[in-house]
Amino acid sequence: MDPRILQQLAPHGVLNAAIYTGNFLLVTGTNAEGGPAGVSPDMAQAIANKLGVKLVLKPFKNQGEAVDAAATGDCGIVLVGSDPARAERIDFAPAYVEIEATYMVPKESLLKTVAEVDSKGVRIAVFGVGAYGLWMDRNIKNAELIRADGLESSLQLFINEKLDALAGLKPGLITDLQKHPNYRILDGHFMTVQQAIATKKGNEEGFTFLKNFTENSKSSGFVAQLIAKHGVEGRLSVAPATP
Numbered sequence: 001m002d003p004r005i006l007q008q009l010a011p012h013g014v015l016n017a018a019i020y021t022g023n024f025l026l027v028t029g030t031n032a033e034g035g036p037a038g039v040s041p042d043m044a045q046a047i048a049n050k051l052g053v054k055l056v057l058k059p060f061k062n063q064g065e066a067v068d069a070a071a072t073g074d075c076g077i078v079l080v081g082s083d084p085a086r087a088e089r090i091d092f093a094p095a096y097v098e099i100e101a102t103y104m105v106p107k108e109s110l111l112k113t114v115a116e117v118d119s120k121g122v123r124i125a126v127f128g129v130g131a132y133g134l135w136m137d138r139n140i141k142n143a144e145l146i147r148a149d150g151l152e153s154s155l156q157l158f159i160n161e162k163l164d165a166l167a168g169l170k171p172g173l174i175t176d177l178q179k180h181p182n183y184r185i186l187d188g189h190f191m192t193v194q195q196a197i198a199t200k201k202g203n204e205e206g207f208t209f210l211k212n213f214t215e216n217s218k219s220s221g222f223v224a225q226l227i228a229k230h231g232v233e234g235r236l237s238v239a240p241a242t243p
Helices: 003-009 039-051 063-071 131-139 151-160 170-179 204-219 222-229
Strands: 014-020 054-060 077-081 090-092 097-106 123-127 144-148 165-169 183-185 191-200
Touching: 003 039, 003 191, 003 204, 014 039, 014 063, 039 054, 039 077, 039 191, 039 204, 039 222, 054 063, 063 077, 063 090, 063 191, 097 170, 123 131, 123 151, 131 144, 131 165, 131 191, 144 151, 151 165, 165 170, 170 183, 191 204, 204 222
Parallel strands: 014 054, 014 077, 123 144, 123 165
Antiparallel strands: 077 191, 090 191, 097 165, 097 183, 097 191
């Protein structure tokens, strides 16, 4: 192992990995020590194993704080949604999984397609700092975004304010629909949230290592095995290979 990789990602023989715990598809429970368990913690463990170092998971409920931990070098890596705004501070390897983001609307809504939602007069409830919320900030041109500070609060905002649409990850919206049957989910998606591993800018050797590790994990079937292991088939997809 190139000593520069170890120095950049796991100084002193320890890989500190920032894990965002708010994504219920990637962190599906807790381990025997009470730490996060799921696809993303297992990816971090596989990286530590490849490096031959100890893993310390650093859980964060806020994605911005998780990004900060990697950007400052407090953590060697962070596992979080890839986004251009975040990429100004950290370097993202290619995505290892992706999740469809779409809309929930009232059953009687005249909105039939994802494209129709971005129209004048349409009000969309959205968790503003999620990866799909950041995407919407850049790409929604006509509809009005009504931002909430959490997933549950965006749902309540949508219902209580009688908004036209709720933006969210499709698996989460399916769960919401089971509790609120007077709504429906639009077919298709407006984007896919790319979940990736990132490190501090300037960690060139470490970044190349993470890119190669990610592509090998996808092509070997390892990511698919983790999806099956944690019971999230059909809700998480292995990201396409990077050309």
